[in-house]
Amino acid sequence: MALNIPGLIALIVFYAITLAIGIWASWKSKKDQQKGKPSEMVIVGGRNMNFFIGLFTATATWVGGAYINGAAETVYLPTRGLMWVQAPIGFTLSLTIGGLFFVNPMRSKNYLTMMDPLQETYGNMIGSLLFIPSLIGDIFWFAAILASLGATMKVILDIRGYLAIIISACTVILYTLLGGLYSVAYTDVIQLIFITLSLWICVPFALLNTATKSIYYTAAQEFYQAPWIGKVQPEHLARWLDDFLYLVLGSIPWQTYFQRVLSATSARQARLISYFSGLGSFAMAIPSVLIGAVAASTDWNQTSYGLPTPEERGESAMILPLVLHYLCPTYISIGGLGAIAAAVMSSADSALLSASSMFAHNIYRKTLRKKATEREVLWVMRASMVMFGTVAAGLAFYSHSVYDLWFLGGELVYALLFPQLCCVLFIPNTNTYGSAAGFFFGLLLRLLAGEPSLNIPPIIQYPGCSLVDGVYVQLFPFKTFTMLLTLGTIVAVSYLAAFLFKRNLLPHRWDVCSVIKENGAVNGPTSCPPCQIEKISEFTSSGAARES
Template sequence: MAINVPGIVVVVIFYIVILAIGVYAGRRTKQTKSADEIFLANRQMGFLVSLFSLTATNVGGAYVNGTAEIVASSGIVWAQAPIGYCIGLFIGGWFYGPKMRRAGYVTMYDPFQEKYGAKTGAIMCIPEFIGDIFWTAAILSALGSTTSIIMDLDQTTSIVVSACIAVIYTFLGGLRSVAYTDVVQLAFIGIGLVIAFPFALRHSAVDLDDLGSKWVGQVPVNNIANYLDLYGLLIMGGIPWQPFYQRVLACRTPEIARNSLMISAVFCLLFAVPPAVIGVAGAAADWNQTSYPNEVPLAQDQLPFILPLVLQYMCPLPVSVIGLAAISAAAMSSADSTTLSTASIFTNNWYKGLFRTKASDTELIWVLRVTVVVAGALGTVLAITSTTVYGPYIMSGDLMYVILFPQLTCVLFVKISNAYGGLVGFFVSLILRLLCGAYLLHVPPVIKLPLYSEEEGQLFPFRTCIMALSFLAIVLVSLLTNTAFKRGWVAEKYDVLNSFSRRDVTTRLQDLNRKDVIRQNAALIANSKSDTNVL
């Protein structure tokens, strides 16, 4: 297949537009030397930009490609991610987001370090680092597969170029650049996919009658527990994500944070409709009636690429290149967010929280920028070696669900939770999750639970059980240690985590900083003119 010159032209134009917008926002950011500006856009994000940025962050390349893949391979009933994340955003918008915004935190992990201490809180960041890298890799991999099919370009080249563009404007402008580009990227995603799916559905090779009810799919009786387990993962595993809270904490008021989260949940669900329809069209197509040159019917290893295949072989050339721009926009809108998320956590909760508690704003800005480059490079390397789209996407939520969801819930809503309970819960969930096997990490299961299948793996709802056990461990150990130290059963000198004797210096400094932020936020809210201001 010859190189798709029109496709290259469209993508180049798209990249130039995005880079220009990101650099423009970055120039505005350079006018200030405040770390709060690059972390949280000076907490001046209004409703519209918050809404669009939250939606664009969730609707990434893995989201649209993965939805098309799972619908084509297993039916619409297995497209759980859009519904799960929609419900999760509702829950996060009502309970978690406003509470964190009112507290004036800088990252999602500030309450951990405030309550558990700097060192224990830093340990809680590790799953987020891993999850963000997995998610970035899945996003860039989806983009690479799309461009390689539609434009006949080397997949590695596409991944590297896209990652570099995202890193450049994130490096320059932090959250402000990411938010501005998110608005444009979301428009590209909506226009591109909405234009493409009617052409795919009306293609002469598509026979929906021949597909019958297969497009719906089914859940075998022996798989119901696993099916529900995945819903738990997607709903609650989507709540403890720093990329979302970065926007929530940047909102001017808690009310803006709540409204933008809950409305973006609906938007995210709507954005899943076009790729789902494209997946149905790809499954219903007789590929012999297209110009597709390879094996027909599609081999199983081709299903992860069903979206770009449909765009390439079942849509007119102008439509396919517009669809390609949509996929590029979806990939970059999430890749920049996860990269900034990793850099923000490392800078605020590791570098400043553990080593340089009195670091200047200029120092923190440069640490964040260096970390943006490193995180982008790691995601790019993993993307080049990725073999599936939906798998890493699910695995990211897996880590958040079994480890961080019970931790975040306890630290925000369970008063008795402490560092001892948090650490025990962390290692209980981590060890049990590894013992149950991790296919993507090539870790075989040591524990084979009821319903285990050699072909399908663990069918028991093991993730939900591990999450519940972790929650129970946090509460029980916290209750036990609270009682033991406060009643004098254990001498104060054995309080190695400083949960009861005295709080460490780092945590006390963070408390003082946060109180300053809260006072600043009160002044900003008082002077706020309109909830719909952009930035």
């Protein structure tokens, strides 16, 4: 296979256009920075984001390279199929739930990041601790989508994957560093349009290829492999539900989501962006599902790819670029490559901005250097973008499965952050002791459950745990179980600590987190002198009716 020169030229043109838009948006943001705080402009766009721009960027955030590649891969796999493609419906429900319950409390308080209410309630030290799973999630997400792009370019352009990863990471870092949310949002618009047009243009050519049977017949009948509709075996139902709940609830506590809704001009507009972006992300999965169905309906021996099949060669993760390359004309596959590159950038820049925003605002300004100037915070944010982007690119070189890495990136966020966020927004009187206990207990449970993709055997073997091809597989819904135990631990320890100190069963001098006032009433953390519990109680009772 020779280097695809036309494809390489087309990709360079696309990258140049994206970078130019990012630079233009950065120029626009610098003009607007004169109207408010520069850091607020970079993180949430001055809370003045146009509705349609906000809708595009919120949708593009979820429609990343791992999303479109993962959907096609799952439909194609004989052991999975359409029944296991949970992300489209999961994300739609997640964004709907976020709009219904989480947008008003966050937007009405004018928070800058998802970590703000956590630090406000539990203090800066615990807030810094809770930043760790969020950082890991963003970096793993960035790495997963970079890896998907590297695999795609290797198939279609015949260039080394590491070159694609390095070039893409450098491009994303550059325009995100220059313009913050403005650059991310405006580049997301062109990227989402390109993804939509390119993938839908590819679908008819793949469906009508002579090597492909009608996907209508292969959905329920076995031709070249098992029917692509798939099925969920009874013994796998609990694991299926666990993964689904993980997608629905675990997709909420991400700064990439709250960055979009917090940038809206009002709480009402933020809710609408959340609802409609859920529908948009669902629609964007349709071409990937069709391409996965085409791959499962193809006699690969009739193509230049030949036998054995991609699944037998262990190349299922690259099934979307393989279909584009072997079942579509060259000029069409080049357009598909552009779609994947656009999808990668649209999510990579969001992950990068998310991690750097929280580090600069919540860790550096609120914890490490409380007297930091705006200029200082901006430079810390830029430096952290370079650092986090470099780490993610390095991890992308060692990624073997797009889908596994994508799931792995959010498990700690689901198990540890979702309960914490629910407690600070909806459950009054939780305190620093409960938060710390829930974090460490939940982390311990998750680590003891093992991780097959990292070859970590489970110490805790839940009911249904079995050895499959030398790897232990947990069929029990342990992710949701861990999340619920974390939530219960936060509430139980918070109320127990308050009870023991209030009843003088423990001396007040042991109350190192100062959750009890001198008169015995429950108090907030030492970093927030006013009574945070009274604030939260008032906030949860009336916040749903308020709009900024």
